Amino acid sequence: MHEAIRAAGADVAALSVDSPERSQAVRDQLRLPFPILSDAARRVVRAWDLYNAKEQGGIAIPAVFVIGTDRRVRYCSVDRTATRVATDGVLGFLRGDAAPAARTRVRAGPREFARAIGNMIRRGVKTPEE
């Protein structure tokens, strides 16, 4: 997935409320090549309204953003349940599958899932194994 995003012209970073030490353990375990940012004070997740206070002492709500070089949000998908749809949608967006007018806020759900599957079938998108 990371290779595909890099090939599409963007970088990747992840963010959670885990400590840097725990995040590095996740990076080691999953062999992730991109940085994991540590929002231990939960300042960013609260400022972005992506804070789930009810679970595990307060954690991030899963979400994916594409942020342009002007720091403007170009794509946003907020997931209420963890899915792979968000990253498939990001790849489609970065490849230009989405029309420029489709800079809409995406709430991952059955429609997005169907669209991601449709894109993959039509275009034969393959993401390299990480």
Place this chain on the structure above:
Amino acid sequence: MTPDVGALAPDFALPDSTGATHTLASLVAARPLVLIFFRGHW
């Protein structure tokens, strides 16, 4: 609130897992950034 499409994402400065500090501004300086918020480790 969650920054909407077209809005400026609020800048931040956070350490990564190696301890190095990154600002959002620096992360998007060269190329667009896919920023993934995730639940973290249990």
